[in-house]
Amino acid sequence: MKAIISSYLACACVAALAAPTQAMAQQTPPAAPAAQADANEDLASTSDIIVQARRRDERLQDVPAVVNAVTAADIAKLNIRNFTEVQNLVPGLQLSTLPNGTGANAQLRGVNFDINASGNNPTVEFYLDDAPITAGVILQQVYDIGQVEVLRGPQGTLRGRASPSGSITVTTKKPDLNSIGGYVQATANDIGTQNLQGAVNVDVIPGIAAIRVAGLYNVGDANRVRSLDRSYDARDPHTRTASGRVSAIVQPVDWLRLEGMYERFDNNYRNFDQYESYSQANPAAPATTDPLITADARLSNRARPNVVSQLYDIYNGRAELSFAGQQLIYQGQHYTQKIRSAVSQDTANLFPGTDTYQNTSSNISSTSHELRLQNQERVLGIFDYVLGAFDNKNTTPTTLNSPTIVRLPLLFGGGVAALVQTPVARNGRSHEQSFFGNVTAHIGNSTQFSGGLRHISYKDVGNLVVGGNVVLNDSREEKKWIYSASVQHNFTPEIMVYASTGSSFRPGISAIGDFNIASSALERSFINLPAESSKSYEVGLKSTLFDHRAHFNISGYHQTFSNFVYRAPGNGVYYINTVAVRDAQGNVTGTSQQVANFNFVAAVPAEVNGVEGELSVDVTHRFSIGIVASYALGKIKGGTIPCTDLNKDGVPDAVTSAPTLAQLQAATGANNISACKVTQRSSFLPPFSATIQSEYSHPISDHVDAYLRGLLTFNGQSQGDPTNAFDQVGSYGLLNLFTGIRDPRGMWEINLYAKNILNTDKVLTRTTPNSTSYQQLGFGGFGPNGPILTGPTAANTTSSYTTITTTPNREFGVNMVFRFGSH
Template structure:
């Protein structure tokens, strides 16, 4: 029934928006002002909720990138990962297997399939914490996005060392009927439709808002070669609907709630490039020569992912006597089914060797807090509260082991032995928090906060019916945050802040060997991470509020930061249970080492309204994180303590000779802690021009620059040179904002840059060596291909966007 009602919801909202008679009868109204944008002396002021109360972004003593609804619309941002183009130093991506996503910021890299963990950057949906995988999808009807940098946790949700990203959906308007429809099409197979409808039920007291999305595209446009089983093109389809309700029966009660569903189907292929293209010493490929610009894959079958998300979000606010009591709750369900090819070297062309994964994650959070509306003794602002969060994510998968016929019989696929693997249990986090801000005179402010965290985890990993690991955890920690700021004038302030953060130890999922060594387990079950940060900066408004110039410098030190090995990971001796007994082979996995890291960085913003019709904004970030004498998993076949350079996969005998009973190697290193470029910047500009009394024209541009970056320090072929992506927009619109037509081009110069590169792809399997009366005898074998796995910049696209709105938008 939920499927039917949700689809009906989206259909009703879009149908109502397209009803021409009703739309034309509605008088053109000025565009609804965002709740987050106000006017100060005629100039727009962005209002944020970074400290749990409305403030001008220029008054908050921290770095915040606020992405407004207007920017999302004007720059045709459809997928949430595109938000990174407006926040230099931020990287957003999703895992290819559909499980989760990642945000990286401020010089550290976090890319771990782990259980019950806090992320480096936390996400919040309407003020409640939510996993990145739910958010990093197609987006629609968004009010504002706030990217806040630096340690978080004494004011909001969960502790996170690098920052937080809050997403606020549009709220119902209690007084005015209205809505919008937005449609985008481009030349590379994208069709995107979204719309919203605002319905006052009792004017001034109750209203609902419905919104919907339908998007179809060709994912990353990587297509298979003729070796593919199905030979079909990549494909992604997303359907989503949301209903929100708001009730304000009196001036001291505010009740709101929303339900959102999203369903996504994806068929994709893993892109490859011939290793000889970048490594002249590599043997020339005897197969098809593939370059990055070809956007091709060699795998035999496609990667299939289906995701279903259901989010229930609710909030109650009660105010009186100058105080406000707020309760925020959320319940979310994430269902995943994926099929992942497990034959990267295509040893068995035309045959399917795949892993299936089914997961059903259920999360729930509750937060109650009390804060002042009127300053206490005309000096103090405070927030105190309690937070409770649970996550249960049972997962079942089957890990295949391919058995190959002898070459004399053709060397084809004899059978696939599937090993069942299950994860059970979940996490529970509780915390008390408080923050106090003292306003000393008109110019000085001192603020400080604490959070006491209590964290439990009860997850278990079961392989082949056998309990492999019991990751029970019970830990607690007190974290803090403090800042001071001083306004030398209404247009110039300086601030300094310090803060700590803590995250529970991670349990890394992906190594399912039933004979793990102590060293191996040390890279799978990590101790808690802690960090301390120090920041100093200033914010200024110049030239009669036409210019903003902000600059911040920071230093952050981590203990036990979870550094995940990049690329194809580390070779290790894997033991798999089968019906005839355990078998061993060479496998690779991105193990994680708990290492000390130091980060130093600078972030700046310079924006200027050149004229009333022309504005320019420049945002830049430099952040360099380095591991300091940290022990990480590595490939070290010659046992010299230094990670080996990139090369083909070893045989089982070679690997066992190098690692012995440890199953893998470890090295002490001093190297970068992030794969991101240390320097990145964004340049944004818009020029408006009146064409007639009823028509305005505009030109917009967005240039995203990424400096040089390193991937795996042992891989000489995965470093990335600097590059820039330019997006341009031109169009016409109604002066009152009722409609707009935009022609756009993204990646105008068709920049094709390889961003990540693995070691040469390989497939491990069991080779039949003979037959006995009781069955076949096998030995471990590995075949390495002449290709490496890559990812690259998004494809060039040219498109058209149309938007029509009426009444309350």
């Protein structure tokens, strides 16, 4: 592995890797003509980075926090088409979407998050044009983005909702009141992707009103995983995305500014979960006659694909009123999600000829309002302040069917005798209200003290209806104060140190997925959790060196959690599930127990310690180099979690196949499930990660520059589920290279690129062997009317395959951008 990493680093040097993430945060000025560029080669080229981390424009180097920022120019330069690729620029950040299309995850600073466990209140909040929005809407194809800011550490006293690990703000490009402009960008590659996007800006009334229209169309081969068995669905994986956005600004007078935006996003895809033969990870796995599947084959043993459609409508509005050196701002947003998915529940592919889809339908809506007052001119020459109120309502109605297969005796072929569908409905409503304030005192030119408070009032009402019966009524009301405080001191204009502390809060949650009609008290305790709270302490140094040619920043933090939301990983925990038995007319004729698994949750104590740093240098006007790194080690300390514990020793078992019903009954008794006390990592992410970026350009003529840029992303070793001995991930790196020509003024660019050029093929996650649960009929002989079938009894078949995820495919492509006017 060391030899491989050394090779990566050598390639990185040759490719001039390492333009600083920080320097990417603001679009640099257009390059000077060649002669002037040569004359100015020794002048600093790094511009100040402007962010809105504290709800007002500030230089990044002046903010007492760790912020990573990326603009539209950076997204274009690195050909970032899906928002999840932003994680390649921000070490310690992981972005992912769920296979069923119902949500997405963001993980940062050493703790896991799963939207199925606590979707309304994530550890990392997202904001679109200053209003909160779910990750599932953001982690899609991106286009016409102005800036992305990743704010690390507890958030909430200044912005929207409390989040313990950080916030990610996404700002779309705004209309320009004073010019006409736009761009067209096209990408095509060797793995089936065709991406076309663009925008047009028109100053309808110069200086007063403008409109911007942007659009995206993308088609591709989805995850490029195909099925071994193409007799039931011979189509290849496919994805199609179409989106459009209209935004407008009206500023009739200097003291009034109105903004509005509408976006529709339509995404449809069909894919298979990626499989691998278990023997590839576990040499001791039993021999099998099943076809061998390796990770690089990108194959699935499922006969039927996942089919997902997503439709998002977003309405965003803003009004700014300025008076007497103050500013009153209203920010509102309403968005809806219509998500339809069909995911096969026959993960072992035992019944390929039967449609065992779980069909899910979600019609989610969210509305937020924020009103805040803040200064434009410093009060008494000392104070900056922000005061405001926030209101957010969410409704999350979701319906699905839970299929149960009833299997014929093996004597009669072992086919499907019946497929019993149990309807499930989840209805939830949440309402969060808060008021907040933050004050910063500037003591002289060198020292600042800042403090903020937010009072949160949260209400949540929901129920779960299974087969027409209400199995869960959940209602909670919680109130909480959170705080933040910081002090910073500039020893010189170029060197600043800071110390900060803050708290955070997430309401208690109810995990959905256990549809047991006879759940136990212990089982319910692993579904309904109390509120989570956390405290964080951070110190840091920010410096600007060599006449603004370089930046060096470093920070360290310590964070503790009470009632941190732990969610069982992989295939989850095995438990006893009671289901209704129905006749052909759908009438309930009794109940039956079966072995089932679910990713139950638990409230546990946790602690995270970490260090984050970056170093960036503009070596010359045309060559920059830098590195950003993150180390975060989070641990659950003495937490009680749901587990599979067949020998009842209080330690989670490492299981490689589903237990029998009798084994589970003996281990759990009337509890249906086991509990274990553990001390283990709170995150499956690698503790250490880093990115290196760079660009070198050279003039060909007064009108054309050539360039070479690169990105190396390195991830250290990570530990997965402690009960799965075969899901550990060794260290690896991904190298992307870009080369091409461009107009020095930025009006056009043509580049060839290669992502994962070294074709690194690493398994990132691996479940235990897939299994299918069903109800087995027995044979009781022959009667006067034919065979006598007995039962059914619970049964489970484990396959010789596991579900995996891997690093992205190697990708070669071409990208072309043409801009005009203000673009």
